[in-house]
Amino acid sequence: MVPLWMYLAVAAALFSLGVFGALTRRNAVAVLMSVELMLNAVNINLVAFWRYSETSTDLLLNGYAFTAFVLIVAAAEAAVGLAIIIMVYRNRRSVIPEEAAALKG
């Protein structure tokens, strides 16, 4: 059996990769993809904790259901985020987040 900490270690690495990408990439689409990586790292943790906790025998489905909800949020985020990127591109011909600073005070 693979011990729990291995899953958590992989999730930590994936999350750090996502943070790195979200901080450094210039293209907004790439930033969005990095955020998806971070969300999936969280999902690994949720399912792993659910599987290894002793309450999962009685019908406590917290980890299971949370993961499903995170998936929904990820999908909604991708849909709206990409729509915003497309709109910004259409108006400003740019996909670089720093250049879309019209609302900056």
Added chain:
Amino acid sequence: MDEICTGLCRLMVDSGAEAGLAQFVSLLVGVLLVSGVPLLTVILLIWIERKVAARIQDRIGPNRVGPIGLMQTFADLLKLLGKEDITPTSADRLLYNVAPLVSFASVVLIWAIVPFTPFHYGVDLEIGALFFVAVASFGTLAIMVAGWASNNKYALLGAFRVVSLLVSYEVPLVFALLVPVMLAGSMSMLDIVNAQSGMWFVVLSPLAFIIFYISSQAETGRAPFDLIEAESELVAGFNIEYSGMKFGMFFAAEFLHVFTNGILMALLFFGGWMGPFYYESPLIAFAWLGAKGGVIYLTTLWLRNTVPRLRIDQIMAFNWKFLVPLSIANIVLISLALKLLQELNLAPRQLIGASIIDMLPATIVLLLINGALTMYLLGILRRRGQEARREAQAAPAQFARATAATAD
């Protein structure tokens, strides 16, 4: 697990093999047995497809190689082996080569969950019905990758159109798939077939079957939805830059997908292996499944060879403004009616093992609902058709211009 598999596994362990190795080898044998069915049929399918198409178009079809042209596929295979494989210099080599493999593999993988008889199947996954939808999404991605990796405008444009067609028709497909899952109360393919012992699901919900049939015709890119091979518009679609055996793999994947859909429809709506004397022998059960799947397959070929191609705006409008609302209405009405019947104790709560008498009231009510919905829809379609014709007669020139403008 497959019967033969556990047998082989035990045999190997008994004769002194390591347990893990024995398990792996028996898994491998099981995989080869299960995947052998689609891989052998695809060779026959290519011949059947060409022969049927020829007959419908009043031709003879392949008849030179072997008896009634049966060896034609092998001859084609030999020819493809000798073809030069051209990879365009501007292509993304890795993705370009991976795409046909994924495309074919995504269809073969569906067969892992197909129960051939009550006792012979690869696996009976708890999420079987969801599995084949998930696997099919690899095929969609493969088309996108093929179109992009070719680095050709027409290939990319073709891939875009095909992918948007595929994802659009997946919505009604999955909604229609919900109906058998709901009736059987399970996503396992074995449970879904067993739940049809009282009544086939096609009788309980003919509309769900028709929606599933139309969408799977679109999913395989066959006429009237054959944007994949809109020769006159997109040169050849997403696979324009492919040649030789790689092109052949896209082709074989399409042929196999059509037949796979026929088998899936037989399992989901026509009771799979159920039929007179199926319990006598696995061979009879297998024959029933093959016969049902084969008949559905032949009707899709018939459809393909008789209807013209639709424009992309018509295809999209038909899906989003007709098929999707219809599939949602269908599932809402059916679930509502069945729940009411169950509360009134007129329908069994567990369809697995229910007899035909248990199912009779539910069948009548559901059929009436489906009939009413169909009549209502036909009324709408008739009215729309009349309107369109009236418009066309009133202003023919204007109408022609409008049509030309919407055509892509």
Added chain:
Amino acid sequence: MNVLNEWAFIGVFAVMAPVFPALPIVIAWLFRPRKPNVLKSSTYECGVETIGDTWVQFRVQYYIYGLIFLVFDVEMVFLFPWAAAYNEMSLFGFVAGFLFIFLLTDALFYAWQKNALDWK
């Protein structure tokens, strides 16, 4: 363990599935002629020279169809378990499922009203 055994089968199957199409391609690679030239391996455009980048501008409509599909696809995440539990479900749970479908149908009708479903 039983569940994982089933998935081990799927795993072996998934590894084998791309091998089947790869075999004929590899065999063809051994036997096929190799006579590439510049014209042959250039981008095929009915003989016309390719102009510019492959990344031509695409319609937003593709994205909108993909978007509506995504929303309905995610809806399945919840509707499949709902359908699987349908037979032993209470009336309350049943109505909750209905409300779920109804809300999403709303979104579809919004798109319809705004002509976002038209191919343009």
Added chain:
Amino acid sequence: MELNAISIGFVVFTIFTLGGGFGVVTTRNLFQGTIWLMVSLFGVAGYFILLSAPFLAAVQILVYIGAIAILITFAVMLTRSVTRVKTRYIRLVPSLLASLALFLILIFGVTMPIFGGVSPELAPATVASTRDLGAALVDENGYVVPFLLASVLLTGAMIGAIFIARDDSA
């Protein structure tokens, strides 16, 4: 960790997940980045299977590879950079240091049993089925409120995204 199907699967999926993730943050080409992302998320789906949550794995494939990958591809093609982005990274060194530090802190927290300890190696024998999830989702003591809220969120996201992305000028 003995050699069996689970540990082999774990190693393979780790390569997929982290390799794919590495591809996402390093590749210059956004379409290839999308493919790398899908490789990574496929690995995550594999973890879900190892953790006896096959339903989540199927949904992961369906939602990410079936839908989000397509959506990202469409968006990439729609937002072709007119002026090629020359620099791939900004703030490279500080970000690298920050994420490395984060990784080390997380690894420390995961392996050192100071936050309540992470000893459990036992895993419950029976796992809930998809049917249980379906029943719990619409149970008044279960997740019926988040269930309906998810529906509202999706509706809102769809309406909002269509409103934003629609091109009125065309």
